[in-house]
Amino acid sequence: MATGAFLAVGSQLAAPAAAGAHPAGASHDAPAPASTPMPLPAAVAAALPAAVAALPEVGATVDRFAAEHHLHPAPNHAPVTEQAPVTEQAPVTEQAPVPSPPSSPEIIPGKETVAAPASAAATVPPITASSWLPQPLAVAPVAGTVTSPFGPRWGTTHAGLDIANSIGTPVYAAAAGTVTDSGPASGFGLWVQIRHDDGSTSTYGHINETLVSVGQQVQAGEQIATVGNRGESTGPHLHFETTNPDGTKVDPIQWLAARGVAQTDLSRT
Numbered sequence: 538m539a540t541g542a543f544l545a546v547g548s549q550l551a552a553p554a555a556a557g558a559h560p561a562g563a564s565h566d567a568p569a570p571a572s573t574p575m576p577l578p579a580a581v582a583a584a585l586p587a588a589v590a591a592l593p594e595v596g597a598t599v600d601r602f603a604a605e606h607h608l609h610p611a612p613n614h615a616p617v618t619e620q621a622p623v624t625e626q627a628p629v630t631e632q633a634p635v636p637s638p639p640s641s642p643e644i645i646p647g648k649e650t651v652a653a654p655a656s657a658a659a660t661v662p663p664i665t666a667s668s669w670l671p672q673p674l675a676v677a678p679v680a681g682t683v684t685s686p687f688g689p690r691w692g693t694t695h696a697g698l699d700i701a702n703s704i705g706t707p708v709y710a711a712a713a714g715t716v717t718d719s720g721p722a723s724g725f726g727l728w729v730q731i732r733h734d735d736g737s738t739s740t741y742g743h744i745n746e747t748l749v750s751v752g753q754q755v756q757a758g759e760q761i762a763t764v765g766n767r768g769e770s771t772g773p774h775l776h777f778e779t780t781n782p783d784g785t786k787v788d789p790i791q792w793l794a795a796r797g798v799a800q801t802d803l804s805r806t
Contacts, residue, residue: 726767
């Protein structure tokens with residue numbers, strides 16, 4: 538920067554000398570010969586060597602002044618670095634906390650099993666044979682010896698079927714239904730009555746004991762009583778009666794046959 542200033546001063550000093558070299562009244566249209574150098578005045582020529590020798594000292598002084606006053610370089614002196622575009626980050630969504638698995642039930646020393654939670658036991662029904670085995674439409678209430686069929690007997694109508702067997706022999710529900718009576722009965726001593734899903738009914742009389750209660754749901758082939766000799770009976774047997782949905786008493790053999798039970802199923806085996 539100092540060197541350029543001094544060169545500018547030198548050129549300004551040289552300009553009048555060049556102008557004075559033209560004689561007065563000379564035509565300005567005629568150009569000066571290009572090969573003839575313009576001489577510098579003697580004073581300028583004498584001062585130039587000292588000025589050029591002083592240039593490094595002047596430059597050092599300028600640099601020291603800029604450093605002391607924290608002067609910044611010109612904008613075109615510092616390299617400009619291109620900044621990478623700022624990428625907008627997607628908002629971070631807070632995730633819901635993951636529930637920790639339930640802790641294992643505490644095992645108490647001396648206990649071989651740990652009971653399952655009550656909620657699990659309530660939602661999972663127990664698996665029984667009746668829950669997956671096909672259920673029969675009807676079965677023989679008991680097997681034994683038919684001692685008196687349905688129809689006329691001793692001048693009256695015998696409204697049921699007598700099947701003899703020993704006391705305590707299992708008695709089964711002939712078809713699925715709801716227990717409507719269970720307990721003492723006039724003439725039968727003790728009985729069980731069932732209303733079936735189709736509206737028909739069945740009665741089991743002279744039984745020794747009942748194993749069901751009123752309102753209980755029973756399946757075909759489920760034990761409901763045992764053979765007895767209670768009431769007006771001439772020996773251990775089951776008195777089995779059946780009715781249509783309208784309440785009309787019908788032959789139990791025909792009632793069973795309509796539901797797939799053969800008469801031979803009533804015979805003792």
